[in-house]
Amino acid sequence: GDQVEQSPSALSLHEGTGSALRCNFTTTMRAVQWFRKNSRGSLINLFYLASGTKENGRLKSAFDSKERYSTLHIRDAQLEDSGTYFCAAVGYGNEKITFGAGTKLTIKP
Amino acid sequence: EAAVTQSPRNKVTVTGGNVTLSCRQTNSHNYMYWYRQDTGHGLRLIHYSYGAGNLQIGDVPDGYKATRTTQEDFFLLLELASPSQTSLYFCASSDRGQNNQAPLFGEGTRLSVL
Numbered sequence: 001g002d003q004v005e006q007s008p009s010a011l012s013l014h015e016g017t018g019s020a021l022r023c024n025f026t027t028t029m030r031a032v033q034w035f036r037k038n039s040r041g042s043l044i045n046l047f048y049l050a051s052g053t054k055e056n057g058r059l060k061s062a063f064d065s066k067e068r069y070s071t072l073h074i075r076d077a078q079l080e081d082s083g084t085y086f087c088a089a090v091g092y093g094n095e096k097i098t099f100g101a102g103t104k105l106t107i108k109p
Numbered sequence: 110e111a112a113v114t115q116s117p118r119n120k121v122t123v124t125g126g127n128v129t130l131s132c133r134q135t136n137s138h139n140y141m142y143w144y145r146q147d148t149g150h151g152l153r154l155i156h157y158s159y160g161a162g163n164l165q166i167g168d169v170p171d172g173y174k175a176t177r178t179t180q181e182d183f184f185l186l187l188e189l190a191s192p193s194q195t196s197l198y199f200c201a202s203s204d205r206g207q208n209n210q211a212p213l214f215g216e217g218t219r220l221s222v223l
Contacts, residue, residue, distance in 0.1 A: 004151075006151070030206060031206055033211055033212060035214075040216075041197055041217050041219070042216050042217060043199065043214045043217075045211060045214075048209075048210075048211030048212075050206060050209060086151050086152065088151075088152070088212075090203070090206070090212070094165075095140050095157075095159065095203060095205055096154065096157065096165075096167075097142060097154070097157075097201065097203065097212060098154065098168075099144070099151030099152040099153070099154075100151050101149070101150055101151045102150075102151050
């Protein structure tokens with residue numbers, strides 16, 4: 001079945017630095033969505049992309065359906081960025097939404 | 110305003126108990142989904158549906174039934190709850206990408222099976 005491989009599973013950054021999270025897909029996906037899980041356990045939508053790139057503040061996401069991957073870049077990381085981030089990919093035709101296993105991001109002072 | 114509403118938000122039951130989790134969407138979306146989320150895992154798809162009366166099997170369906178009674182309502186049924194079903198459950202709806210709209214997720218239902 002459709003699989004989504006998310007990496008890294010955990011990431012530690014110092015404030016002010018940046019890095020990227022990545023999701024690779026085993027099949028071609030129609031769209032991708034990125035979330036952060038907040039302290040109450042709810043999913044906060046960060047980005048939804050059917051193609052190309054989107055940017056919002058210190059976050060930027062890219063999705064390449066043909067190459068079967070998506071990335072989430074964080075720059076100038078702040079303490080409040082800590083949390084678990086998920087990608088979710090939408091399959092063509094079946095509209096099945098498959099999640100990656102998540103990246104636990106820790107921002108250190 | 111587009112929304113996915115789950116009820117109850119918290120539920121405690123005993124092993125062998127009968128539980129129904131409810132999800133309602135007011136977005137006129139065709140697709141609805143039920144997921145469970147456990148530590149160390151992403152959200153895992155239990156069942157989903159593309160319309161009233163339809164049911165598609167997800168990746169972790171064992172021990173769960175689901176029913177889509179209307180376009181708006183999707184129910185997850187645990188007829189003989191087990192402790193392994195203690196989890197955080199999310200419902201979602203989607204419009205198949207029409208209008209480039211993102212899938213919408215509920216706030217989650219925390220279920221504990223004692």
